[in-house]
Amino acid sequence: MSNPFERHDIGHLSASSLNLWAAEPALWIMERLLGRRSPSGIPAARGKAVEAGVNIGLHDPALPVEACIAEAESAFDRETALNPDPRRDDERKKLPGYVRGALAELRQYGLPDADGYQGKVEIRLDDIAVPVIGFVDWRFSGHGLIVDLKTTERLPSVIGASHGRQGAVYATAHGNFGMRFAYAKPAPAKGDGRQVQVLEMSGDDVRAHLAALRLIALSLGRFLALSHDARELAGLIVPDFDSFYWSDPSVRAAGRDVFGF
Incomplete structure (x- = not known):
């Protein structure tokens, strides 16, 4: 079998998967090859929740912000519901601020495409045997824009x-659309009162990051080609348990079980 991804039952890649391989290969192996998936962290849950509230507010401009919250x-x-993270209550208190700020910014764009929210996209990278997929937040075809929301402090x-x-990935899948990230804080900044920062990628940005993704995918493919045995591959990598990727106690415990220390 010449396809190193196929031999490990990997039918597609994603930017998040390749980012994880680049940042913490040991966790990638534990999750993707050995099936020891990490629970969704509180920051990730916060981001998904804010997106859900903002999404209904974008598709129904008359909907009160309180309903979106x-x-x-x-x-x-x-x-x-089952997450014992002590940050849970504090993060929940910030949700109204995130939703209010993001809606105030993004409702200026008008209605997003009806089928755009979490719409699947797929691209191909040269010399990579499997596709790279992603899921966009919102597509505003009237403006030729893809917008992705990020919650941040x-x-x-x-x-x-x-x-x-x-x-x-999103920009490549949409041809000549612009790609913007809207970074939202839970409250306006004390200095300038800003609560949302919108940043747009240039064409050069897209090409440079796409080239990086390809190189990361090639690196991963070469690694997977070393062995059919996921356990053997795990034995070639050492985790950095000081990294925030391992901050969840259950994830750290699984890592120690997998890597032996």
């Missing part, structure tokens, strides 16, 4: 590499 809180409660001045790779 209620949707976000309900989604957060479902996602974190601090507004960035540039789009980071991991988000840039994600955006490169």
Whole structure:
């Protein structure tokens, strides 16, 4: 079998998967090859919940913000029902601020495409045997834009590499559409009052991040080609348990079980 991804039952890649391989290969192996999946963390649950609340508010401009906040809180409660993370209550209190700020910014774009929310996209990278897929937040065809919402505690001045790779997939799948990230804080900044920072990728950004994704995928393919045995591959990598990727106690425990220390 010449396809190293196929031999490990990997039918597709994603920007998030390739970002994880680049940042913490041991966790990628534990999750993707050995099936020891990590529970969804509180920041991820917060992001999904805010998206859910903002989405219904974008598709129904007359819907009161309070109803959108209620949707976000309900989604957060479902996602974190069994999560013992002590940050849960504090993050839940911030949901109204995130939803209000994001809606105030994104409702200016008008109605997103009816089929755009979490719409699946797929691209191909040269010399990579499997496709790279992703799921966009919103597509505004009237403006030729893809918009992805990120919740954060601090507004960035540039789009980071991991988000840039994600955006490169979305932009490539949509031809000449622009790719924007809307970074939302739970409250306006004390200095300038900003609560949302919108950053757009240039064509050069897209090409550079797409090239990086291809190189990361090639690296992963070469690694997978070393062995058919996932356990043998795990034995070639050492985890960094000081990394935030291992901050969840259950994830750290699974890692120690897999890697032996």
